Amino acid sequence: MIEGSYRLPELFETTRYILRRVKVSDAQLIFDGYAKDPKVTRFLGWKPHSSNVDTTAFLNIATAEWDRGTGFPVIAFHRERPNELIGMFHPHLMGHQVTYGYVLRATAWGQGAASEIMTWLVDHALSHPEIFRVEAFCDVENRASARVMEKAGMTFEGVLRRYFLHPNISDTPRDCMMYAKVR
Numbered sequence: 001m002i003e004g005s006y007r008l009p010e011l012f013e014t015t016r017y018i019l020r021r022v023k024v025s026d027a028q029l030i031f032d033g034y035a036k037d038p039k040v041t042r043f044l045g046w047k048p049h050s051s052n053v054d055t056t057a058f059l060n061i062a063t064a065e066w067d068r069g070t071g072f073p074v075i076a077f078h079r080e081r082p083n084e085l086i087g088m089f090h091p092h093l094m095g096h097q098v099t100y101g102y103v104l105r106a107t108a109w110g111q112g113a114a115s116e117i118m119t120w121l122v123d124h125a126l127s128h129p130e131i132f133r134v135e136a137f138c139d140v141e142n143r144a145s146a147r148v149m150e151k152a153g154m155t156f157e158g159v160l161r162r163y164f165l166h167p168n169i170s171d172t173p174r175d176c177m178m179y180a181k182v183r
């Protein structure tokens with residue numbers, strides 16, 4: 001039995017990856033790794049960062065969530081290459097639900113990293129007694145992200161029309177695919 005509200009550990013490992021709580025001082029690493037890359041941000045809710053000042057501003061907000069217990073942003077590294085950033089996973093706690101965002105640097109795509117880590121995160125959340133639902137959504141054209149959610153055990157629940165603004169694709173809100181796993 002786990003005591004208290006759901007939280008992520010500040011450091012944990014999956015089969016191939018090591019993940020830790022992100023810090024504001026990771027801004028340059030994240031800016032260089034993916035935040036400046038328009039290929040990576042194409043389906044995301046933010047435009048590519050123009051300098052590490054943008055990344056620092058984001059991390060100031062994201063890291064404060066951990067202290068409040070509302071969000072648990074972690075960055076991933078390969079266990080055998082611990083200086084090489086893979087990307088970020090960002091679970092948010094909303095009552096009995098956990099919702100996820102995730103982003104990987106382009107050179108880490110296609111190796112099963114997001115599926116492996118999301119599978120770990122989904123199983124971890126649903127093993128907590130207060131969590132009954134985990135969910136994530138993606139743009140209707142983001143096939144890779146949809147597949148990650150399927151591989152993490154989530155089920156397609158439907159298209160949420162005009163659900164979220166993806167400003168690198170359109171100036172108006174986009175249709176999104178919602179996936180979830182419940183217990």
Ligand SMILES: CC(C)(COP(=O)(O)OP(=O)(O)OC[C@H]1O[C@@H](n2cnc3c(N)ncnc32)[C@H](O)[C@@H]1OP(=O)(O)O)[C@@H](O)C(=O)NCCC(=O)NCCS
Nearest residue numbers: 043102103104109110111112113114115138143144145147
């Ligand atoms: C989406 C993203 C996280 C996927 O990460 P990844 O580690 O490359 O994904 P995985 O390797 O674990 O698995 C991807 C799956 O999608 C499939 N896939 C990849 N590109 C695809 C495409 N264009 N169309 C259909 N399937 C695709 C892969 O084949 C794989 O499925 P399979 O194992 O059945 O073959 C990564 O591409 C990314 O960071 N993209 C930019 C940010 C983003 O879109 N984040 C999600 C926002 S909702």
